[in-house]
Amino acid sequence: MKSFKILAVLALAICVSTFAFAETQSVKISGDLTFRALDRTQYSLANDDTPTGIDTTRAATDHEAQFLMTQAEVQVDADLTDNVAATVRIYNQRDWGESIDNDATYHPNQTVNKSAYDNINIDLAYVQLKEFLYSPLTLTVGRQDIWIGKGFIVGANRRNPGNTIGAPEYTVSNSFDAVRATLDYDPWTIDMIYSKISEDIVQGEDDIDLYGVNVGYVFDSYNAEAEAYWMYKRDTDNQPNASKYINTVHTMGLRGSGDPVDWASLFAEGAVQFGQYVQNSAQNASSSRLAWAFDVGTEITYFEDNYAWQPKMGIEYIVYSGDVENTASRDAGSSKQYTGWDPMYRGKYDSKIREWIGTYYQTKQGASSAIGGLSDADDSRTNQQQLILSGSIVPYDGVTLDARYINFWQQKATRLANTSDKRSAWLGQELDLEVSWDYTEDVSCGFLAAWYFPGDHYDEESVDVATDLVATMAVSF
Numbered sequence: 001m002k003s004f005k006i007l008a009v010l011a012l013a014i015c016v017s018t019f020a021f022a023e024t025q026s027v028k029i030s031g032d033l034t035f036r037a038l039d040r041t042q043y044s045l046a047n048d049d050t051p052t053g054i055d056t057t058r059a060a061t062d063h064e065a066q067f068l069m070t071q072a073e074v075q076v077d078a079d080l081t082d083n084v085a086a087t088v089r090i091y092n093q094r095d096w097g098e099s100i101d102n103d104a105t106y107h108p109n110q111t112v113n114k115s116a117y118d119n120i121n122i123d124l125a126y127v128q129l130k131e132f133l134y135s136p137l138t139l140t141v142g143r144q145d146i147w148i149g150k151g152f153i154v155g156a157n158r159r160n161p162g163n164t165i166g167a168p169e170y171t172v173s174n175s176f177d178a179v180r181a182t183l184d185y186d187p188w189t190i191d192m193i194y195s196k197i198s199e200d201i202v203q204g205e206d207d208i209d210l211y212g213v214n215v216g217y218v219f220d221s222y223n224a225e226a227e228a229y230w231m232y233k234r235d236t237d238n239q240p241n242a243s244k245y246i247n248t249v250h251t252m253g254l255r256g257s258g259d260p261v262d263w264a265s266l267f268a269e270g271a272v273q274f275g276q277y278v279q280n281s282a283q284n285a286s287s288s289r290l291a292w293a294f295d296v297g298t299e300i301t302y303f304e305d306n307y308a309w310q311p312k313m314g315i316e317y318i319v320y321s322g323d324v325e326n327t328a329s330r331d332a333g334s335s336k337q338y339t340g341w342d343p344m345y346r347g348k349y350d351s352k353i354r355e356w357i358g359t360y361y362q363t364k365q366g367a368s369s370a371i372g373g374l375s376d377a378d379d380s381r382t383n384q385q386q387l388i389l390s391g392s393i394v395p396y397d398g399v400t401l402d403a404r405y406i407n408f409w410q411q412k413a414t415r416l417a418n419t420s421d422k423r424s425a426w427l428g429q430e431l432d433l434e435v436s437w438d439y440t441e442d443v444s445c446g447f448l449a450a451w452y453f454p455g456d457h458y459d460e461e462s463v464d465v466a467t468d469l470v471a472t473m474a475v476s477f
Helices: 002-020 114-118 327-331
Strands: 026-041 064-079 084-095 121-129 137-144 176-185 188-198 208-218 225-237 245-261 264-278 287-300 312-320 384-396 399-409 426-438 443-454 466-476
Touching (some): 084 114
Antiparallel strands (some): 026 064, 026 466, 121 137, 176 188, 208 225, 312 384, 399 426, 443 466
């Protein structure tokens, strides 16, 4: 009933505003519905284990999980007078069969707001002022999507309110509460960003803020572009009588892409991080940060232009620097430089299973804390290298087959806790196969099959193959 009332009020407001201001604005309503059926096994890499973890969902805690989910979005775009526009997008996402009347055992080991299953949430709510003060400047204020370059540093601020979906990596809410000023000096573009990631109204010293500047240039040949950026995340927790935590991250980087020949494209991005890191109050001295990451790859389109099935292939290499100092020694007051990569608000994920370990899921080995140096011993967001081989074909009009093979290994081999011994750096390999079918212009269907095969880095209790099977149907309007 609550959801119905909200939708009724929204519809009434749209109707009234449309009639009252029909001469000065246009209103566009759009949306989509996405349905998924999921079958997952061995996300902990051990069928006898139920690790507690970061966002311990059914997929991470059970030997096997089958569930269905629905995501619904409705967006209203209004063009007002004098270069003013406003956008609002509301959504609901939940697993089938869950409601306020059901018990709380659905998501084991995590707190669930049972009333959230039927909630209508806000993903976008912003106003855009074009030619603000003078013509090249556009000002955007409110909850908005922000995607810088390929999303390697900033692209998604993921939310799963009430933990209503068992596969949170599919959340539709990725927006930022932000103010964004964009200067368009074609071919130059300058973006200035401030975002409040987390606010505590009681303590002023435990917020998370994001600041950034991105400068882009589009070349007039080779379909080439380049960007330079500075992004600063300030994440501190200095509450009285509480654990001390400081994580300030200055990320500076360069990105470029282009088509040096008409049958291939190249891209590359590199970034370095500076700042301070204090893990908790037991660390008496602050550690300076020096971390780095880069992403380089190519896509070959020669065969796409010369064969009926339009085959494409690509290769990509990504590395995030790591820190392997034993956690206990850092707690004792170590001021050794911290070299672990901070994922910032990355939106680009290339695998379906492995890259979400540390974000939403934990393996048994990671949960056991048997390895020192990282809060999660096999966190995919830091201390990792990955080589990606990809390809696709279009055997029929509207049908696309994609395949991706990824090999993962650590940038630094991790030490065993309280020893100088090291584990193998090879984390494992993953195979993702996906078929998509454009049934009509408005309806698409797909099926994903993914397998993650643990490597020699894992002990004998964490070598089971993780699988993910996902069937999808999406409708847009």
